[in-house]
Amino acid sequence: MLLEGKTVLVTGASAGIGRAVAIGCARHGADVALNFARDVAGAESAVAEIEALGRKGIAIQGDVADPATAKDFVSRATEALGRVDVFVNNAGICPFHAFLDMPVETFERTMQVNLHGAYFMVQAAANQMVKQGDGGSIIAMSSISALVGGEYQTHYTPTKAGLHSLMQSVAIALGKYGIRCNSLFPGTILTDINKEDLADQGKRTYMEGRIPLGRLGQPDDLVGPTVFLASDLSNYVTGASLLVDGGAYVNLQ
Ligand SMILES: NC(=O)C1=CN([C@@H]2O[C@H](COP(=O)(O)OP(=O)(O)OC[C@H]3O[C@@H](n4cnc5c(N)ncnc54)[C@H](O)[C@@H]3O)[C@@H](O)[C@H]2O)C=CC1
Numbered sequence: 001m002l003l004e005g006k007t008v009l010v011t012g013a014s015a016g017i018g019r020a021v022a023i024g025c026a027r028h029g030a031d032v033a034l035n036f037a038r039d040v041a042g043a044e045s046a047v048a049e050i051e052a053l054g055r056k057g058i059a060i061q062g063d064v065a066d067p068a069t070a071k072d073f074v075s076r077a078t079e080a081l082g083r084v085d086v087f088v089n090n091a092g093i094c095p096f097h098a099f100l101d102m103p104v105e106t107f108e109r110t111m112q113v114n115l116h117g118a119y120f121m122v123q124a125a126a127n128q129m130v131k132q133g134d135g136g137s138i139i140a141m142s143s144i145s146a147l148v149g150g151e152y153q154t155h156y157t158p159t160k161a162g163l164h165s166l167m168q169s170v171a172i173a174l175g176k177y178g179i180r181c182n183s184l185f186p187g188t189i190l191t192d193i194n195k196e197d198l199a200d201q202g203k204r205t206y207m208e209g210r211i212p213l214g215r216l217g218q219p220d221d222l223v224g225p226t227v228f229l230a231s232d233l234s235n236y237v238t239g240a241s242l243l244v245d246g247g248a249y250v251n252l253q
């Protein structure tokens with residue numbers, strides 16, 4: 001069990017990648033605290049799955065865009081589970097929209113959820129790890145979009161590049177405490193975030209055609225890479241990023 005004895009916190013964990021990662025970490029031996037925004041039923045059923053695996057689970061509601069949520073999540077998770085070994089910053093939104101008429105509120109909300117929220121969450125988790133005194137692992141669910149653009153993602157891709165940049169800087173700031181900070185770069189993973197976008201069969205077929213491994217991703221595809229970065233197997237890995245995209249990024253022609 002790679003995560004035996006570890007406590008993992010995951011934001012945005014009632015659905016999609018966050019949920020798969022939360023349950024996947026429990027499958028590898030961790031106790032898990034989930035942050036969720038609104039989906040009480042999704043969060044409760046994830047906790048039930050974690051408990052069915054014989055691990056402790058707790059769901060804590062909060063909007064990550066509110067800086068106060070960060071301290072609340074970390075302190076309540078620590079109270080319930082005893083400590084924080086791993087923090088996975090996963091919560092995110094991508095409301096597809098054209099650039100020239102991007103509504104100010106869509107731009108600002110995307111920044112606040114994806115980047116500002118991440119900043120304060122990572123800070124709160126890091127402070128708890130520093131207090132514990134024996135290191136930790138922080139993982140950001142960045143994106144292939146940290147490296148490439150998207151016509152309808154002009155508000156979103158800068159948040160993913162920013163998240164990766166944040167991991168690089170905090171890897172330096174927190175290295176002296178033994179806290180490792182890394183980014184995962186998922187490609188296109190089938191979740192609610194892109195359900196509408198990929199309902200366009202032409203776009204879906206085009207996206208599938210770009211992927212050397214021949215399929216779009218599933219949330220469970222992120223479990224192994226997350227467990228690796230969370231576990232002691234990656235003890236000397238910090239400030240790094242890992243594409244989890246079926247090879248899409250390298251496929252120019
Ligand atoms: N699905 C994909 O193709 C890719 C997703 N990602 C990233 O992975 C992360 C997870 O996304 P998915 O699972 O795909 O989408 P999703 O829509 O299924 O999950 C996003 C989760 O974040 C939560 N969330 C949204 N706003 C929140 C807020 N203000 N406070 C707390 N929680 C909030 C949602 O409730 C949901 O549980 C996001 O950061 C996304 O940018 C990165 C690359 C590709």
Ligand SMILES: C[C@H](O)[C@@H]1OC(=O)[C@H](O)[C@@H]1O
Pocket residue numbers: 094142143144145150160186187188189193194197
């Ligand atoms: C929401 C998109 O489908 C998804 O999110 C990302 O970060 C990548 O751009 C994916 O295509």
